[in-house]
Amino acid sequence: KQEVTQIPAALSVPEGENLVLNCSFTDSAIYNLQWFRQDPGKGLTSLLLIQSSQREQTSGRLNASLDKSSGRSTLYIAASQPGDSATYLCAAGGEIQGAQKLVFGQGTRLTINP
Amino acid sequence: NAGVMQNPRHLVRRRGQEARLRCSPMKGHSHVYWYRQLPEEGLKFMVYLQKENIIDESGMPKERFSAEFPKEGPSILRIQQVVRGDSAAYFCASSPGADYSPLHFGNGTRLTVT
Numbered sequence: 620k621q622e623v624t625q626i627p628a629a630l631s632v633p634e635g636e637n638l639v640l641n642c643s644f645t646d647s648a649i650y651n652l653q654w655f656r657q658d659p660g661k662g663l664t665s666l667l668l669i670q671s672s673q674r675e676q677t678s679g680r681l682n683a684s685l686d687k688s689s690g691r692s693t694l695y696i697a698a699s700q701p702g703d704s705a706t707y708l709c710a711a712g713g714e715i716q717g718a719q720k721l722v723f724g725q726g727t728r729l730t731i732n733p
Numbered sequence: 734n735a736g737v738m739q740n741p742r743h744l745v746r747r748r749g750q751e752a753r754l755r756c757s758p759m760k761g762h763s764h765v766y767w768y769r770q771l772p773e774e775g776l777k778f779m780v781y782l783q784k785e786n787i788i789d790e791s792g793m794p795k796e797r798f799s800a801e802f803p804k805e806g807p808s809i810l811r812i813q814q815v816v817r818g819d820s821a822a823y824f825c826a827s828s829p830g831a832d833y834s835p836l837h838f839g840n841g842t843r844l845t846v847t
Contacts, residue, residue, distance in 0.1 A: 623775075653835060660843075662824060663776075665835035702781075708776070720789065721768075721836065725775040 621646045623633050625724035633653050634701060640727045641695040642709035647687045651712040653721065654683050654694050656705045663708065667694070698732045735760070737827050737839035738807075745845045746815050754810040754842045758827030765808045766836060767800060770822040782808060815846045 622645045632638055642652070642715070651670050655663040667676045667683040675684040680697040692709055706728045710721040738757040746752050758765050759830075767779040778792040782802040793800065797815075802808040812819055822843050826836040 655838075660840075661763075661824075661840040662739075662840040664839070668835045689836070690815055710776075720781065721776075722767075723776040 621649075621711055621713060623698040623709060623724040625632050625707075625709055627727060628725065629728040629730075631730040631732060632699060634699060636664050637695070638729075640698055640707050640709075640729070641698070642692040642694070642713040642724055644690045644692075644722075646711070646713075647690055648713070649687065649711045650708050652683070652685050652692045652713055653710045653712060654681075654692075655709055655710065657709040657726070658705050666707075696729075701731045701733050704729055704731050710720050737825055737837050739823075739825050739827070739839035739842050741842060742840065743843050745847060746845055747817055749799070749814050749847075752812040752815050752819070752844055753823075754812075754823050754844070755807045756825030756827075756839060757807040758825075762827035762829050762837070764828045764830060765802050766826040766828075767808075767810050768824045768826065770824065770841075772821070776824065777809075795801075812833050812844075815844075817846050820844055820846045 624643050626641045653668045654666045655661050669676045669685040682695040685692045708724040708726045710723045713720045765782045765783050768776045770776045780790040780793050780800045781788045787806050797813045799811045810839050822841045824841045826838045828836050
């Protein structure tokens with residue numbers, strides 16, 4: 620049974636710092652690894668998706684890496700801004716009859732202080 | 734180009750009543766997923782549906798919960814005889830098909846059972 624863990628549970632840093640969020644998963648037989656952002660009272664916004672055959676994906680100031688063999692993914696945020704404050708969720712994608720089934724971590728609550 | 738639409742955004746029910754949560758997927762998406770986020774817990778998969786078919790309901794509680802995605806109209810998650818433990822945020826996601834593109838999530842329905 621897949622389990623996903625995110626460390627730290629909460630992180631507070633000053634504006635402008637680079638930071639890394641960590642995600643680990645127990646079953647390396649994944650199809651993809653996704654990072655989402657969740658704002659209070661809102662839904663999830665997909666940030667980056669890494670297919671199992673890929674090692675990393677980049678979008679703007681965000682970079683996500685995937686190491687299937689060690690069961691780890693990291694989300695790197697460069698030059699953090701107060702607008703980056705949110706909860707970041709990682710999810711390991713398995714398969715249901717050809718489509719995806721996500722197992723989520725509990726998230727890292729990020730606060731960027733001006 | 735509307736995203737995934739869920740309604741109502743907030744729903745209050747007394748114990749024993751029925752709750753009906755609706756989800757309209759993105760245009761062109763025929764695959765719908767329901768996830769539940771209990772307080773202080775991560776999102777948990779409940780059910781995956783295609784039009785008129787339940788593909789995987791392994792995350793659904795065995796009693797009182799049901800889901801459908803009819804040929805016409807939104808997907809419905811139905812909870813009969815609600816209890817306080819059903820209080821949670823229920824999220825719907827959709828995808829265009831059986832592939833590994835990112836899931837698009839709605840803003841959720843927050844159910845409170847009094």
